[in-house]
Amino acid sequence: MFKRFAITSAMVLAMSTQSFAADISVEGAWARASAGMARAGAAFMIIKNTGDADKLIAAKADVSKRVELHTHLHQDGIMKMRQVESVAVNKGMTMLKPGGDHVMFMGLDAPFKEGESFPLTLVFEKAGEINVDVQIKSAGAMGNMQKGMQHNMNKMGHGKGNMKSE
Ligand SMILES: [Cu+2]
Numbered sequence: 001m002f003k004r005f006a007i008t009s010a011m012v013l014a015m016s017t018q019s020f021a022a023d024i025s026v027e028g029a030w031a032r033a034s035a036g037m038a039r040a041g042a043a044f045m046i047i048k049n050t051g052d053a054d055k056l057i058a059a060k061a062d063v064s065k066r067v068e069l070h071t072h073l074h075q076d077g078i079m080k081m082r083q084v085e086s087v088a089v090n091k092g093m094t095m096l097k098p099g100g101d102h103v104m105f106m107g108l109d110a111p112f113k114e115g116e117s118f119p120l121t122l123v124f125e126k127a128g129e130i131n132v133d134v135q136i137k138s139a140g141a142m143g144n145m146q147k148g149m150q151h152n153m154n155k156m157g158h159g160k161g162n163m164k165s166e
Helices: 002-023 139-160
Strands: 024-032 040-049 054-060 064-075 078-083 087-089 092-096 102-108 117-124 128-137
Touching (some): 024 117, 040 064, 087 092
Antiparallel strands (some): 040 092, 040 102, 064 078, 064 102, 117 128
16 A cells, blocks of 8 residues: 555656656846956746746856855845855745846856857756856946946934935
């Protein structure tokens, strides 16, 4: 009785694992061109999931010593980056964007140059590995990041009880 149940669950598990692979797609992966001698870079993208909740658990690329998953969090009114073990990829769209979750490249072998691209492998807990090309965009693609920094300054202003609009 027990044995039979175990076999059935294993089969169901194998079947669902197969279907997960097609549930996740990644669009618009990009990184900002390095400023000067910066030794770190970050990549952003949109992850679409049409299936069950999954997790981004690792990323691999040949452009730096280490590739980490990071998030930003507000701590004492300051935005800080912190390494995370995984990024939740629930059904729908998950945005990796400046000021939020991102893939971080620590110790770049060479600066990111505008117009170039590099392969990145994303590892999902259920969907497995997905390869994407990361397009390197100009430092002018910093619009969102600047917004993030302004947001940061606004946060610091909260202590005084009002937000100035400029
Ligand atoms: Cu980071």
